[in-house]
Amino acid sequence: MSFAAEAIHLDGESGQPIRLTVTVDNTHQSLTGPGLHWPLNTIRELPDTAGGDLVILSRTENAVERLILKDSAIRAHLPCRRRSAPVANRPLLLKWAAAAMGSVALILFVLVPIMADQLANYIPPEGERALGQVTLNEIREALDDSGLEPVRFCTDPDGLTALRRIEARLSGEADLPVEITVHILDHEMVNAFALPGGHIVFFRGLIEQAGAPDELAAVFAHEMGHVASRDPTRHALRSAGSIGVLGLLFGDFAGGAVVLFLAERLIDAQYSQTAEAAADVFAHDLMRRAGLSPGALATIFERFAALDGDTRTFMQHFMSHPALGDRIERARRAVPAGLLPEPLMGDADWAALQTICSRTARN
Amino acid sequence: MHSEERLSASTPEGGHIEVSYAGAQGPMFALMLKTGLLTLVTLGLYRFWQKTRVRRYIWSSVNAGGDTFEYTGTGLEKFLGFLVAIVFLAVYLGVVQMILFYLGLNIMVDTDTADEGDLIGMVAASVISGLAVLPFLLFAIYRARRYKMARTRFRGIRLGMEKGAWGYVIRAMGYGLLAIVSLGLLTPLMTFRLEQYMTARSYYGSTRMRQDGRWSDLYAAMKHVFIALGILLASGFLIYTGSESDTIPKIVLGVIAMLVGYVWIFVGAIYYAVQSFGYLMSHKVLGNEIRFAAEPRTGTVIKTYILGGLLLALLSSVVFGIAFALAMPFLAGIESLFADGEATMTETQIMTRMIGAGVVVGIGYLVGLVVMQALTMILITQPVLAHYIGTIRILNPDALDRVHQRAAEAGIDADGFADALDIGGAI
Numbered sequence: 001m002s003f004a005a006e007a008i009h010l011d012g013e014s015g016q017p018i019r020l021t022v023t024v025d026n027t028h029q030s031l032t033g034p035g036l037h038w039p040l041n042t043i044r045e046l047p048d049t050a051g052g053d054l055v056i057l058s059r060t061e062n063a064v065e066r067l068i069l070k071d072s073a074i075r076a077h078l079p080c081r082r083r084s085a086p087v088a089n090r091p092l093l094l095k096w097a098a099a100a101m102g103s104v105a106l107i108l109f110v111l112v113p114i115m116a117d118q119l120a121n122y123i124p125p126e127g128e129r130a131l132g133q134v135t136l137n138e139i140r141e142a143l144d145d146s147g148l149e150p151v152r153f154c155t156d157p158d159g160l161t162a163l164r165r166i167e168a169r170l171s172g173e174a175d176l177p178v179e180i181t182v183h184i185l186d187h188e189m190v191n192a193f194a195l196p197g198g199h200i201v202f203f204r205g206l207i208e209q210a211g212a213p214d215e216l217a218a219v220f221a222h223e224m225g226h227v228a229s230r231d232p233t234r235h236a237l238r239s240a241g242s243i244g245v246l247g248l249l250f251g252d253f254a255g256g257a258v259v260l261f262l263a264e265r266l267i268d269a270q271y272s273q274t275a276e277a278a279a280d281v282f283a284h285d286l287m288r289r290a291g292l293s294p295g296a297l298a299t300i301f302e303r304f305a306a307l308d309g310d311t312r313t314f315m316q317h318f319m320s321h322p323a324l325g326d327r328i329e330r331a332r333r334a335v336p337a338g339l340l341p342e343p344l345m346g347d348a349d350w351a352a353l354q355t356i357c358s359r360t361a362r363n
Numbered sequence: 364m365h366s367e368e369r370l371s372a373s374t375p376e377g378g379h380i381e382v383s384y385a386g387a388q389g390p391m392f393a394l395m396l397k398t399g400l401l402t403l404v405t406l407g408l409y410r411f412w413q414k415t416r417v418r419r420y421i422w423s424s425v426n427a428g429g430d431t432f433e434y435t436g437t438g439l440e441k442f443l444g445f446l447v448a449i450v451f452l453a454v455y456l457g458v459v460q461m462i463l464f465y466l467g468l469n470i471m472v473d474t475d476t477a478d479e480g481d482l483i484g485m486v487a488a489s490v491i492s493g494l495a496v497l498p499f500l501l502f503a504i505y506r507a508r509r510y511k512m513a514r515t516r517f518r519g520i521r522l523g524m525e526k527g528a529w530g531y532v533i534r535a536m537g538y539g540l541l542a543i544v545s546l547g548l549l550t551p552l553m554t555f556r557l558e559q560y561m562t563a564r565s566y567y568g569s570t571r572m573r574q575d576g577r578w579s580d581l582y583a584a585m586k587h588v589f590i591a592l593g594i595l596l597a598s599g600f601l602i603y604t605g606s607e608s609d610t611i612p613k614i615v616l617g618v619i620a621m622l623v624g625y626v627w628i629f630v631g632a633i634y635y636a637v638q639s640f641g642y643l644m645s646h647k648v649l650g651n652e653i654r655f656a657a658e659p660r661t662g663t664v665i666k667t668y669i670l671g672g673l674l675l676a677l678l679s680s681v682v683f684g685i686a687f688a689l690a691m692p693f694l695a696g697i698e699s700l701f702a703d704g705e706a707t708m709t710e711t712q713i714m715t716r717m718i719g720a721g722v723v724v725g726i727g728y729l730v731g732l733v734v735m736q737a738l739t740m741i742l743i744t745q746p747v748l749a750h751y752i753g754t755i756r757i758l759n760p761d762a763l764d765r766v767h768q769r770a771a772e773a774g775i776d777a778d779g780f781a782d783a784l785d786i787g788g789a790i
Contacts, residue, residue, distance in 0.1 A: 010519030015568060015766035017430065017518055046433065048394065048416045050386045050424035056433070064768065066433070066519050085437075093443050100446040100453070107457040115458065119465045237461055244460030245453050250407045 002026065005071035009036060012064030022067065024077045031057075031067075031077075038067070045081040060085070104245060112241035120234040125178055128233055129197030135236075136183065136195055143187050152360035154184040154204060159356025162349040166217045169344060173289040174224050186357045190307055192219050194226035196233040204357045209303055213344040213353070214296035218283060218331075221290075222297065225282030231275045239264060273323075280327055284334035291342040298331035379656075380428030380760045384749035386421060388741040394420055395737035403729055411445060411782070412438030421745075422515060425752055428760060436514035436777070444510075444779025452499070452780070459495050498532050499780065505531040505561070507781035512565060513772045521769050525564040534560055547588075551581030551639070558643050567649055568766040576646030584638035587631030594624035630665060637661045637751075644755060650766070654758040659751050667750065671742035675735070682734050686727025693720035 003024040008017045022033040024040070031038040038059050046056040055074055057067040075081060087093070140150035163182060171180060178198035190205040200223045202216075210216045226232060242264055284294040305324050345353075398413035415438040422434035505528040512524040538553035555578035562574035598620035605613030637659045644657035693716045757763070 012519040013768050014764070015518045015520045016764035046419070046423070048419040048423070050390065050420050050431075052390075054431075056423075056431075063435075063771065064516070064519050064521070087439060089443070093439070093446075096443055096446040096450065100449040103450045103453045107453050111454065112457055112461065115461055119461065123465065237464060240464035241457045241461035245457040248449060248452055248456055 003071075003074060003077055005069050005074060007033070008068040009033070010064075010066040010068070012062065012066070022069070024074075036067075040078060041080050043078050043081060044083065044085075045075070045078065047082075057081075104249065107245050108242055112238055112245075116234045116237035116241065119237055120230045123233060125197065128178070129199075131236060132195040132197035132199040132232070136199055136201065139201075140185065143185070143189070149362060152186045152362055154186050154357035154359070155361045156352065156356045156359040158349075158352035159184075159354075159358075162213075162345055162353035163356065165345050165349065166213065166220055169290050169292075170217060170221055170224060170286060174221075174228065174286050176224060176228055177230065178227065180224070180227065184356055186360050190304065192223055194223040194232050196230075196236055198227050200224070200227065207354060207356060209307070210300060210354075211303070212296070212299075213350055214292055214341065215300040215303075216353070217290070217292055217344060218287060218294070218297035218300055221283035221286040222279050224286065225279030226275070228282055229275070229278060231279070235268070235272075235275075239268070242268075276327070280330060284331060288334070288336060288339075292344070293339055293341045294331050294334040298328045301328045301331065378760075379756045379758045382425065382427045382752055382755040382757065384424050384752040385426055385431075386424030386745055386749065388745070391417075391420060391745055392737050392741050395740050396733065399733035399736055400730070403733055408442075409438075411441035414438075414782075415441060417740075418511075421748070424749075427517065427757055430518050433516040434514055435516055436510070441777045441779065441782070444777025445782050446779070447776045448779035448782065455499075456496075463495065498536070501532040501535045502528045503778070503780035504535075506776065507778040508561060510776075510778045517567070518763070519768075520568040520766055521771065522568075523566045523769050523772060524561070525566075527560070527564050531557070531560060550635075551585060552578045554578075554639050555581055555643070562643075562647055566769055567763075569769045570650035570766050573648045573651075574643065574646060575648055576642060581639050581642060584635045584642060585631075587634045588628060589631075591624050591627035591631045594620055594627055598624055630661075633665055633668070634661045637664050640751065641754075650762065652759055652762045656756040656758060657751070658754045660754070663750050664747055667743060667746045671739075671746065674742055675738055678738055679731075679735055682731045682738075683728070686731050687724060689727055690720040690723040693717075693723065 004021060007020060007022045009020055010017055020033045020036070022031055022036065024030075025032045029040045031040060031043060038057075042059045042061060044058050044060065046058060049056060053070065053072075055069045055072055057069070057074075057078075059065065137150065143151045163184070167180065167182060176198070180198045180200060183199065183201045184207065185201060185203050187203045188205040189203040190209050192200070192202045192206050194200050200220070202219075206219065207216065210219075246264060280297065283297055287294045287296065301324050305328070394416060398409065398416055401409040402413050415434075415436050418434045418436060422432040425432045509524040509526075509528070512522045515522040535553075535557055538549070538556055541549045542553045555574075555576070559574040562572050565572040598617045601613050601617030601620060605611070605617055638661065641657045641659050644655050647655050649655075
């Protein structure tokens with residue numbers, strides 16, 4: 001079977017297209033024409049071409065030469081027309097890939113944390129407090145289910161008085177860089193956290209789940225540990241740096257924001273493990289000095305563990321409080337022999353604290 | 364692609380050839396969808412190959428007198444360029460972002476209690492943080508155009524552009540500052556000089572390009588912006604005098620005029636973009652003998668934006684509606700739990716179904732975004748591009764036959780900086 005067709009030859013040297021007739025030479029396995037000899041197995045077809053009524057051919061030995069045919073029957077004679085070009089510059093590619101990975105690792109795991117730690121010490125207190133306030137308002141809005149107003153603060157006066165007792169007992173023994181501001185949010189989440197500028201936030205869920213005042217005091221002491229080491233501020237600085245770099249990596253594709261968020265969470269969880277452990281140690285120490293048992297931290301952690309159940313295994317990677325078992329163990333070991341805890345408050349105060357959300361306010 | 368003319372008749376009539384765009388909606392949609400989904404499953408890695416394939420399709424759709432353009436860039440070189448950009452930008456961006464955040468915190472204030480001075484300080488800080496990346500953005504703009512030129516071929520002859528990205532950065536910042544200081548009055552100077560800078564460094568084969576014309580001629584393209592500003596000024600005057608003298612009709616008229624002026628300024632900006640492109644294209648000269656003509660119509664471009672935008676809005680509700688509808692079977696039966704209070708499912712069953720619904724909605728959302736990107740391409744980007752290209756004519760095209768090849772360029776950064784800094788848009 002022989003093949004002949006009209007074609008345009010672009011020699012890649014001049015801009016003038018040359019019309020000619022090409023034939024498939026089966027004995028030499030090549031495409032030939034006047035002054036033209038292309039071995040069939042070196043011929044490639046350009047992909048993703050619009051229109052589809054033209055066949056544009058190139059050959060592997062020459063980057064610029066082209067043959068343009070209208071007769072698509074030529075395709076049957078070209079065994080390698082779809083084969084992609086071999087990866088050129090493989091060593092160069094590997095070199096830059098390694099350099100890029102090194103650069104990203106350097107910035108994410110060395111420079112950003114070091115700078116965040118240093119900068120956190122120099123942030124003026126007013127700026128830090130304002131950041132905490134803005135973050136708190138964002139959290140209140142994000143957690144709102146009604147869509148009407150931010151999550152409300154719990155303000156029962158008796159409950160607040162009881163809470164002050166815990167605060168007074170602990171802060172007398174803790175040497176904190178900033179003044180503490182405590183907020184209780186009317187939300188069922190069993191959690192508490194510290195924000196930049198000494199804001200400590202408890203959720204109603206946590207207060208209701210706690211079995212005794214000491215347990216709340218233990219969580220309080222743990223959050224004070226975060227305030228002492230300025231973890232929330234360092235965390236915010238770190239996120240700002242990491243997100244800048246991660247945005248660069250994942251680009252602007254659909255869902256890039258989701259991947260970016262998850263990657264940031266994963267990196268953050270790594271940082272946080274050490275921060276959590278340090279806050280625990282701070283809490284053990286503070287509880288002892290305040291005449292309370294560090295074992296209370298273990299008790300409330302056990303309540304968390306019971307609540308979380310088996311969802312923990314998967315979620316662990318995305319949460320900043322992993323390996324609860326170890327932390328319970330360490331809290332138990334921190335209890336000094338023969339410790340007699342001084343009670344924090346009476347039953348009436350404790351009851352008031354547990355119902356602190358019987359009255360709420362918007363601000 | 365219309366090859367008829369080339370294969371049958373060799374000399375174009377009247378000393379000019381028309382440029383046309385042959386890309387169709389169907390194949391482009393299929394290409395965008397396929398490559399978009401691949402980008403999704405590769406967590407964004409395939410985007411370099413996606414960009415390459417889409418450009419190949421677009422370039423091959425541009426037909427001048429029977430010959431089509433060819434895009435010879437590769438995904439791999441873009442990936443390499445991305446790696447290079449990362450090496451240079453990762454440390455810079457990470458450090459700069461954090462320092463800016465730190466500086467921002469130093470002057471951060473509680474918006475409820477802050478006074479004006481503090482707020483102005485905050486705004487100034489965010490402007491400064493934008494300026495920190497600006498030189499890189501401008502650098503990336505030039506490099507990206509140079510890369511695209513170097514990977515474009517017509518009749519087998521390479522296009523190309525000389526080095527000069529930093530010169531572009533300096534000029535763009537200078538003219539940009541002039542435009543800002545003059546309250547936008549010197550925008551034509553900026554547009555013209557920057558285009559002139561790039562054109563003077565552009566080649567087809569070994570033949571150099573030149574930008575003729577005068578920058579002040581671009582004021583004709585600014586006319587609708589000026590009309591809009593006039594209307595806005597008048598509306599401000601009406602509202603001010605109306606409220607001074609408590610004449611309600613004056614205020615109402617002023618507000619209406621303000622709305623009109625607001626819409627007009629958008630139209631004016633599009634008019635400027637379209638008409639300045641036409642002017643600049645019509646005053647380009649290749650090798651002293653080949654000239655171009657372009658008459659893009661603002662009305663067509665605006666119509667495409669409006670109709671395409673409306674259609675997109677409509678289709679997006681369909682696309683995302685389907686994504687949510689697919690999640691519905693998982694939730695069936697769950698609402699009855701709340702209705703009669705009798706548990707018909709175990710807690711694990713409920714959890715499984717909720718997670719199932721979440722996963723379906725999540726995937727549906729991401730796929731929906733890919734579909735929307737593909738639709739935007741075929742409803743807005745491609746039609747606008749087709750219109751621009753379709754109005755171009757090449758005058759004295761016989762001289763194209765005498766152009767000779769230029770050497771290949773091998774910059775390793777491709778358009779990696781543009782990719783890393785998210786510029787360059789759809790193509």
